[in-house]
């Protein structure tokens with residue numbers, strides 16, 4: 217099975233529910249060269265591949281039943297399998313798209329190992345590069361019976377979520393968490409508890425989700441980072457969602473899972 221992709225976009229078969237577009241080899245119309253084919257893996261004796269199409273081929277694939285979309289908005293509307301395989305496809309295709317030249321000598325690179333690495337074509341250099349993962353933390357902060365949710369200005373109106381940030385060079389996950397939270401909210405933390413992780417392929421993050429208890433509720437909000445930040449009891453949060461004053465992130469997101477777990481943890 218072949219999964220086409222275009223830059224950061226994926227092809228979806230529109231319907232209820234939507235589904236990933238899978239093509240058989242004979243349906244590809246030689247729309248690729250072998251260099252472009254990336255092996256994703258074997259599942260239940262089926263082999264899955266992905267490849268990038270150009271603009272003309274992209275237009276050819278679009279029809280009344282098929283469209284090309286940003287996956288981030290569609291993951292909740294897809295089956296778990298389709299959403300996972302499209303995330304994987306999108307991350308790898310985008311990585312190849314952005315790494316066509318060597319960062320050391322500037323020569324062209326080519327795909328090797330079924331698309332899991334690229335090598336510089338300059339014989340003197342031969343630098344091998346691998347897709348990288350950027351770890352980031354996301355944390356549900358609580359104090360007694362309240363949890364802290366914030367919003368960024370660029371988010372859809374009314375959306376509130378947990379605090380998040382990227383791990384910097386030389387930082388442990390714990391120090392990243394303490395720094396991000398202190399910088400954005402002025403809070404100090406205790407009882408930091410790892411919960412779960414999720415790949416977030418936009419473009420290549422690995423989100424590590426935590427619960428942490430704030431030592432106090434006194435906020436000192438960094439207005440460059442957060443548009444607003446508020447403490448909610450479970451009842452206040454339920455009412456604010458019901459009255460549509462606020463809304464939570466997509467149910468497929470790790471932030472939603474953290475908030476949901478806290479809501480059910482009375």
Ligand SMILES: [Zn+2]
Pocket residue numbers: 318319320321322323336337338341342343
């Ligand atoms: Zn090179």
